[in-house]
Amino acid sequence: MRGADPRVVLGLHRSRHERRLLTGALDLGVTALDTSTNYLGFRSHQVLARTAGDLLPKFTVSTKVGYFPGPGGAEHSLDPVRLHEAVEQAAGDLGREPELVFLHNPEHSLREATAHSQEVLAEACAALNDATAKGLCAAWGIASWDPAPLVSLIGPTVPRPTVLMTRVGLLVGARTLDAADALTKAYDLGGRKVWGMSPFGGSTGAPVWARIDPRVFLRDGGRLSRMQAAFRAAYHLPLVGSVAVGTDEPAHLGELVGALAGEVEERIIEEYRSLLRDRSRGQPA
Template sequence: MDLGVTAIDTSSSYLGFRSHQILARTAGDLLPRFTVSTKVGYFPGRDGVEHSLDPVRLHAAMERVAEDLGREPDLVFLHNPEHSLREAAPHNRDVLVQACTALDDAAVKGLCAAWGVASWDPSTLLNLIDTTAPRPSALMVRAGLLVGARTLDAADALIKEWDLGDGMVWGMSPFGGSAGAPVWARIDPRVFLRDSSRLSRVQAAFRAAYHFPRVDSVAVGTDEPAHLGELVDALAGEVEERTIEEYRRLLRDRSRDQPA
């Protein structure tokens, strides 16, 4: 809150399926001052973690979220539905519709204010969209300079298909796993900014992530408050739109040149 961050994103599966309890205990009476989003879709299994789109399990998970948080979340994402959809073919469209209906029903019953889809590989969802099914009000996808053209184009297509407006497209993993990865010492993302002297390479990479694809919010870790503060400061940077578009074009050209 001191940094101006007023939104918290988590998942039912984080911290050994204890994230909601730990968040409620840690935040205490400050929690109502944040908007809280979370995700359902992963469950404890015999081998550790298993994924399921079973409507009954999803509904029960959303009831548990509200119970553990001590409040209804503002937004619940269907977590990586593609994990189970690959195994559900040729009935994967029906499975996705049933899962979306379960989250929509839960929202109608007041278990959350809204629901959405969080997908690591959104390209798997494109051919499964059913216009008669409930439409999510938010989408979370990978964002940043390391995201490939296929994922970027799929995200753009889903945003258009679901008619998602301002504030309803989220990004995740803006550094492709770690801001300390060697790639960030080899390239200089400040070429995407109008004033490249104000921000560090990491800050520039984060600022540019809001345009690959175009997202309104980016979820990042909170393990290091100093790093989080740097990322918040990076939002003051202005991107160079022409460079953004040129990079997207280069990504598409490279994708077309690669063998299938």
């Protein structure tokens, strides 16, 4: 078993939640586990407790609240009472208090900015702050797929999260990258307090990965595969300390852990981000 490396977080989105994946992760030194109340058809917590309850104490566990079962499927809500109850239920279903609970995609309910949007966000964050104070979780954070709508809502009335999670990688646009940077700065977060997710944009089988070679972003990219290079570069797009990545195969997870040995060429990363900004402004590359 390798020593624990918190830079890789095993994400369970679309995962089958098989025990062999968790034991394989532990063998690789991946001891951080990320799930959500709505994963696996809102059964993720119960399945984890049933199939791997004895393994969970070996992981630091993060989960998310914000989506709830509804008549037409999942519905999003920032109602503070529902959020607090969801954190309480998560701890009960897991059989333990999670180390971290994220407010899941708050922008989902805040896309239409109104005079009350900041108040709604403040009350939602306060609910997680209160749940943390009551010992239902050790800390709370914000996980945002599209952080741009949140930037204008930051203020002294909105409790500050301990951790921010956002999309990372070569397929993330300039707007999202800049918004993540703005939130990181506004919340005074750094180092391992910023997490990434979806480093491959949803699938390593997407056609785009056959057309580009991410190894150009590394100082010695020849030692790694294209997917390993894309994963390593994702830690700098934007700058994050940990990345949650999903897989059902321990071997694939092992390849990604091996990618951490690669060294990113920060100058090329900055040039790439400049090109993204120019493109988003309609300027010629």
